Amino acid sequence: MTPSAVPEPARAAPSYLGGRTTVASWLGTSDHKRIALLYLFTITFFFMIGAAAAALMRWQLAVPTLDLVTSDTYNRLFTLHGVVMVWFFLIPSIPTVLGNFLLPLMIGARDVAFPKLNLASWYIFVCGGLLALYAIVVGGVDTGWTFYTPYSSTYSNGHVMLMAAGIFVAGFSSIATGLNFIVTVHKLRAPGLTWFRLPLLVWAIYATSIIMVLATPVLAITLLLMGLERVGGIGIFDPRIGGDPLLFQHLFWFYSHPAVYIMILPSMGVMSEIITTFSRKRIFGYPVMAFSILSIAGLGFLVWGHHMFVSSQSVYAGVVFSFLSFLVSVPSAIKVFNWIGTLYRGSITLATPLLYALGFLALFTIGGLTGIFLATLAVDVHLHDTYFVIAHFHFIMVGGGVMAYLGGIHYWWPKISGRMYPERWAAVAAVTIFVGFNLTFFPQYLLGYLGMPRRYMTYPAEFHTLNVVSSLGAVVLAVGYLLPLFYLPRSFFRGPRAGPNPWKATGLEWQTPSPPPPENFSETPVVTGPPYDYPPL
Amino acid sequence: MTPVRAICGWVSGWLPAASGVAPQVDGIFRELMIASIAVVVVLTVLTLCILVRFRHGSKASRAAVGIATWKIEALWITGTLVVFLLFFYQGARVFADMERIPPGLPEITVVGRQWMWDVRYADGRREFNVVHVQQDAPVRLVLSSEDVIHSFFVPAFRVKQDVVPGKIVSTWFDPTRTGTYSIFCAQYCGTAHAQMIGAVVVLSPRDYAAWVRRAAPALAGTAESRGRLIYLRYGCAECHEDPQGRRAPSLAGLYGTEVRPADAGIIRADEQYLHDAVLLAPKYRLPGYTRTMPTYSGIISPPDVTDLLAYLRSLRRPPAALSATP
Numbered sequence: 001m002t003p004s005a006v007p008e009p010a011r012a013a014p015s016y017l018g019g020r021t022t023v024a025s026w027l028g029t030s031d032h033k034r035i036a037l038l039y040l041f042t043i044t045f046f047f048m049i050g051a052a053a054a055a056l057m058r059w060q061l062a063v064p065t066l067d068l069v070t071s072d073t074y075n076r077l078f079t080l081h082g083v084v085m086v087w088f089f090l091i092p093s094i095p096t097v098l099g100n101f102l103l104p105l106m107i108g109a110r111d112v113a114f115p116k117l118n119l120a121s122w123y124i125f126v127c128g129g130l131l132a133l134y135a136i137v138v139g140g141v142d143t144g145w146t147f148y149t150p151y152s153s154t155y156s157n158g159h160v161m162l163m164a165a166g167i168f169v170a171g172f173s174s175i176a177t178g179l180n181f182i183v184t185v186h187k188l189r190a191p192g193l194t195w196f197r198l199p200l201l202v203w204a205i206y207a208t209s210i211i212m213v214l215a216t217p218v219l220a221i222t223l224l225l226m227g228l229e230r231v232g233g234i235g236i237f238d239p240r241i242g243g244d245p246l247l248f249q250h251l252f253w254f255y256s257h258p259a260v261y262i263m264i265l266p267s268m269g270v271m272s273e274i275i276t277t278f279s280r281k282r283i284f285g286y287p288v289m290a291f292s293i294l295s296i297a298g299l300g301f302l303v304w305g306h307h308m309f310v311s312s313q314s315v316y317a318g319v320v321f322s323f324l325s326f327l328v329s330v331p332s333a334i335k336v337f338n339w340i341g342t343l344y345r346g347s348i349t350l351a352t353p354l355l356y357a358l359g360f361l362a363l364f365t366i367g368g369l370t371g372i373f374l375a376t377l378a379v380d381v382h383l384h385d386t387y388f389v390i391a392h393f394h395f396i397m398v399g400g401g402v403m404a405y406l407g408g409i410h411y412w413w414p415k416i417s418g419r420m421y422p423e424r425w426a427a428v429a430a431v432t433i434f435v436g437f438n439l440t441f442f443p444q445y446l447l448g449y450l451g452m453p454r455r456y457m458t459y460p461a462e463f464h465t466l467n468v469v470s471s472l473g474a475v476v477l478a479v480g481y482l483l484p485l486f487y488l489p490r491s492f493f494r495g496p497r498a499g500p501n502p503w504k505a506t507g508l509e510w511q512t513p514s515p516p517p518p519e520n521f522s523e524t525p526v527v528t529g530p531p532y533d534y535p536p537l
Numbered sequence: 538m539t540p541v542r543a544i545c546g547w548v549s550g551w552l553p554a555a556s557g558v559a560p561q562v563d564g565i566f567r568e569l570m571i572a573s574i575a576v577v578v579v580l581t582v583l584t585l586c587i588l589v590r591f592r593h594g595s596k597a598s599r600a601a602v603g604i605a606t607w608k609i610e611a612l613w614i615t616g617t618l619v620v621f622l623l624f625f626y627q628g629a630r631v632f633a634d635m636e637r638i639p640p641g642l643p644e645i646t647v648v649g650r651q652w653m654w655d656v657r658y659a660d661g662r663r664e665f666n667v668v669h670v671q672q673d674a675p676v677r678l679v680l681s682s683e684d685v686i687h688s689f690f691v692p693a694f695r696v697k698q699d700v701v702p703g704k705i706v707s708t709w710f711d712p713t714r715t716g717t718y719s720i721f722c723a724q725y726c727g728t729a730h731a732q733m734i735g736a737v738v739v740l741s742p743r744d745y746a747a748w749v750r751r752a753a754p755a756l757a758g759t760a761e762s763r764g765r766l767i768y769l770r771y772g773c774a775e776c777h778e779d780p781q782g783r784r785a786p787s788l789a790g791l792y793g794t795e796v797r798p799a800d801a802g803i804i805r806a807d808e809q810y811l812h813d814a815v816l817l818a819p820k821y822r823l824p825g826y827t828r829t830m831p832t833y834s835g836i837i838s839p840p841d842v843t844d845l846l847a848y849l850r851s852l853r854r855p856p857a858a859l860s861a862t863p
Contacts, residue, residue: 148725343587345601358584370573381632382562385723457731
């Protein structure tokens with residue numbers, strides 16, 4: 001299945017990249033594919049800002065008591081890193097780039113249900129991003145991305161309101177995108193494409209959209225209440241004026257725990273697409289895979305209290321939240337088993353997207369297992385708010401989420417650009433990222449177990465060695481992340497032509513030219529069989 | 538196995554298990570480690586074998602597996618669930634032990650403020666960022682905060698408790714090994730969060746007795762006697778010691794009883810109740826009293842509140858006042 005170069009077509013069919021190419025035509029487009037690329041540029045920009053903050057932090061932490069930055073600057077750096085990476089990179093990453101590009105293509109539609117709303121979502125997102133950037137430029141925020149009260153509402157001297165406004169505005173982009181995708185999946189499926197013939201990425205984006213629509217308003221409410229207290233002095237969270245600090249944590253995590261699933265569910269969808277394509281086999285246990293996505297999305301709303309085991313919430317609440325957290329991890333474990341089951345007796349080609357998928361499998365498994373440690377009440381008392389937690393969620397959100405995002409970008413790159421990426425460079429980058437990631441974050445599990453708390457800019461000398469390893473790993477990781485920034489744009493213009501279906505995959509998106517024409521399909525496809533219907537080997 | 542032992546020794550040298558509960562937590566942690574390593578090794582080896590054996594173009598059989606998919610799925614789901622529930626049970630069991638504070642422990646008041654731990658002993662001694670305790674003598678810490686949320690974390694004891702403003706929270710530990718162990722503030726609390734570090738010094742009984750003799754009380758009198766002064770200073774007696782008991786109920790013997798404020802059901806008069814009743818009196822109106830108690834929130838400082846509570850708890854019920862339960 002080595003992708004072979006396809007000769008230049010004699011008369012290039014007009015693709016979504018061709019036609020009018022003025023800046024105005026891009027900024028005014030309602031084509032979901034062009035909007036996807038607008039998001040791609042925007043979130044890559046935010047990723048680089050968040051990564052730069054992380055680089056400075058790892059530099060500061062390479063020595064126990066370094067004075068690279070002041071403590072107030074350090075506190076602003078980790079807040080910036082968290083806010084930018086969570087709300088302006090991870091949450092939009094797969095849904096707005098791959099989701100926007102692929103959802104209509106995968107269900108045989110010409111566009112999303114509300115194309116103009118789709119463009120409006122991007123503008124809202126950019127407005128939110130600019131507000132957040134402005135907050136950073138004029139002095140930053142030092143509350144951490146969690147904005148815990150009463151620190152954020154009363155004590156912090158940063159630009160909390162500006163940053164919160166940025167997140168508040170960007171939330172509406174999430175809600176609009178979620179709504180758009182839900183309606184698209186319900187109303188625009190091609191003839192014959194029944195619910196249980198949907199590719200699993202569509203299921204994943206559908207479930208993610210539901211979480212976006214239901215959970216994001218709670219974040220908006222929470223930030224609004226925090227603002228009312230900070231600006232108006234209305235006692236909601238600060239006990240000195242009659243508020244309750246824990247109320248904020250309940251509201252915040254009621255959004256932010258489901259938000260973790262906004263970040264990881266789409267990558268599970270991408271995983272299923274990549275693994276089936278490169279093992280040339282149907283997914284193992286399709287119904288279980290689809291239902292596990294839905295049950296993770298549902299149960300994800302009921303576990304927020306596991307962020308609060310030592311917050312002085314009731315012991316009984318702790319026990320219930322621990323139990324539900326164990327329950328929500330079952331479907332995730334099942335998905336890992338089913339992906340390996342899909343590889344079994346397949347016909348496997350180790351192309352770059354599969355390398356990323358295997359990386360996901362390893363890192364997500366470790367991240368998931370350490371999540372079990374944290375769900376275990378007595379153990380969480382020790383590990384809570386230490387580097388163990390930092391390592392755990394980076395394994396899930398970066399080891400899982402970003403690996404799948406990059407795997408997906410490479411897998412669909414021929415569809416997006418019409419050209420092949422350089423396989424050797426891409427494989428080198430994937431392996432570099434995997435090695436760098438493990439070097440950076442694995443030592444943080446040990447640091448956390450040994451008791452190093454998070455958000456410390458200086459630390460006792462006994463934590464030095466592991467921090468040095470972590471900082472060196474970050475250098476390797478940075479090299480891995482920089483490589484695609486060079487070879488992907490180059491291949492966009494110079495890569496060999498990919499042809500409509502370089503991977504010989506079964507999805508509808510592969511049955512139209514690469515890059516697709518503006519209307520996606522010259523005639524509406526009709527679906528007659530299950531997804532991933534590869535011929536028997 | 539030497540490297541493994543070396544690593545284990547290296548790690549445990551850094552993080553001693555110095556409290557009664559630490560070996561229990563470590564026991565679960567070790568089981569989780571073994572189970573996780575087993576899962577990762579098995580899945581990695583399995584995946585690598587599959588990748589090699591079923592590589593594109595290999596001759597390995599691709600015939601369908603003879604077992605129904607749903608049976609395999611059911612096995613995976615049940616197996617995972619059972620193992621998870623075992624860990625849930627163990628974690629919850631030990632957690633319940635940690636949260637159940639043995640009655641009658643000696644108390645140390647710890648007030649968190651940006652960015653220090655203010656430690657006060659019942660007999661008037663006071664220290665900053667250092668807590669002295671005696672080996673094998675469990676203590677209860679009564680924690681409160683003057684500003685933002687802090688978290689009292691002693692890694693060597695496997696103890697962590699958020700210290701939330703507006704609340705009185707308790708935690709406890711049973712120090713089993715002498716030595717000096719770090720206290721970290723684990724909840725981000727602002728500029729100098731990373732410097733909010735202290736130490737618990739666990740002394741042998743003899744050294745502890747010597748330390749008690751050496752350390753002069755920094756505060757006048759015991760927590761109870763200071764609390765009595767605060768009680769008088771803020772005029773509590775004028776209403777609560779009203780001979781007719783018409784202005785406000787007597788507080789003697791109140792601690793630990795059940796009270797029935799209007800609109801709040803039945804509440805046990807524990808520390809949190811007394812704390813809220815002092816600071817946020819309108820929250821708990823008592824039926825039968827026409828006056829509302831003024832709120833002292835922001836007027837009495839948190840350390841004074843804990844002293845006041847120590848005094849209120851010490852008030853025994855006089856035999857004559859048995860019927861004066863609020």
